[in-house]
Amino acid sequence: MAKSYSYDVFPSFRGADVRKSFLSHLIKEFDQKHINTFKDNKIERSQSLKPTLEKAIRTSKIAVVVLSQNYASSSWCLNELLEIMYCMEEFRQIVIPVYYGLDPSHVRHQTGDFGEIFENTCHNQPEELKVRWRGALSNLANIFGYHSKSWDNEAKMVEEIANYDSEDIVGIENHMAELESLLDFESEKGRMVGIMGSSGIGKTTIARVLFNRHSHRFQGSVFVDKAFVSRSMEIYGGANPYDYNMKFHLLEKFLSEILGKDLKNFHTGAVEEKLKNHKVLIFVDDLENHFVLDTLAGDINWFGPGSRIIVITKHEHILRAHGIDHFYKVPLPSDGLALQFFCRNAFRQNSPPGDFMELASESALHAGNLPSGLVVLGSYLRGRYKKEWIDMLIMFRKRQFGKIEEILKFRYNGLNNQNDEAIFHHCRSRL
Structure with a gap:
């Protein structure tokens, strides 16, 4: 069988400590599940992003970014992250951040020890590049990811990450x-x-x-x-x-x-x-x-x-x-499947909590049962109070939204800050 040069997963990481511990366990889990993972053992890293690495990133379905304290110590890793975030925007690649012994807020705002290391890496770098690195880190930290401090059992976290796949879609x-x-x-x-x-x-x-x-x-x-x-x-x-x-x-x-x-x-x-x-x-x-x-x-x-x-x-x-x-x-999902699809994104479960049933049903209806609209709306409403749901639905009733382009427009026009905008782009990349 010909060797494949497309990958299911591209891991981005920094440091021998991560490679020999967490990452080795994660890759072993991927291998056991027959998930094709890019391995860079034989590639010598330099200051520029080599074509081999760029190709590996662009041909991967999922990029897993393992952020430890030393991730920002490498301009190579930061440039690699720029390429990953570009592929998320342009080619809808799925990006999964994993915070290994690191507070996500330190990544988002480049603070704490992570921020100090980042500033050292930025020394003597062009200002434009520093701004791009900061933007990539902030946007990455706004994507739903995995935080090692939230797991009592690292093996279970590894298994959960390896189980993340687009096959877990409704219908x-x-x-x-x-x-x-x-x-x-x-x-x-x-x-x-x-x-x-x-x-x-x-x-x-x-x-x-x-x-x-x-x-x-x-x-x-x-x-x-x-x-x-x-x-x-x-x-x-x-x-x-x-x-x-x-x-x-x-x-x-x-x-x-x-x-x-x-x-x-x-x-x-x-x-x-x-x-x-x-x-x-x-x-x-x-x-x-x-x-x-x-x-x-x-x-x-x-x-x-x-x-x-x-x-x-x-x-x-x-x-x-x-x-x-x-x-x-490809047919539109039935009303029942559409609601389930919506709830996966809004509540991370297959059905809404009892007091959200009516609101969830109407929200799914406004997405026209279109999967991409259900992802956008569900992700946007996740964690919001009932009043925010009601306010949004009132806007939809007045504007008579229905098409996915209109839903995307609503979502983008309704952004309040850069964090919201990063979430929107993540949702859009998942469509």
Whole structure:
């Protein structure tokens, strides 16, 4: 099986004490659960963020940032954090902070011993960079995380972190059953299938779960998302999408990812030549035009028997134009599932407390049962008093909100401070 260069988890940490104790236990737990974790043992760190590390961060589904007292002693770690927070904003990467013997408020405000160490690291650094580091630390500290001082048993905390996964979403098994039937993994005949639905309905989350569950069946696999494509677009930003050089660069990354080795001296028709005998699993996410699909997976016959191509898009005409007649249209959750989804984010449980039932039901209704809206509203209302819930609902009744874009606009316009804004961006990154 080809080596994978995409990771489920990227750990960011500082210090041999963390590596030999907490982190080693965490990585062991990840390994036992077959969670693909980036390990930097063989990479020599320098003052700049090496391409290998940048690629590892951008291709990871989750970044776990382990903050100990010495985390801020390294400009390398702080630059690594900048890249992680960028990926959270741009590519919806999940970020999990872990405070190991450290007060989160010291990270948020750069105070205490952590703050002193941070100031020493900032010495002789450009002011602009110091401001960016401060912003990254403050935003990170506003994300829900794990605090070692709150756990009596470190082993249980490690297990809880390792269990954090997007598969724990409401109704996921129903989606899996429909897609697994459509894909018919036991058949040796190649198949192209679509996942279709409106923005915010959860297509990417469903696709990621499907990819994680079934990639082990194949000789090679790749999840082509916005982050994957953007790396080619950045190099040839001013080019037409069909520019030869950009197309060539995209193909090079694609083939290297599946085959697990760098390729040189190949032509643009090399996909069929290199992969015709390989059973592969390919996901192409957030497809807005034909360019990426035509370039990387123009025909199922390019790939070996048993291969599966899954295309995720909100545009049915793109699927039909490519001859993909079999697709799963992601439905909105039922009222009951929507309420459960909302409560997971608002109360961290499957149902509302008795005195919040009516308020929670109406709040979920205003999200239009759309999963992304349920995440945003639920996260926004978590921990707030009843009066704040009622005030928000009054605003929704007057404005007649319903669409996810309007909910996001409401959430952003209603921010009171930088902490609120950081929470909003975190919620949005989870959509």
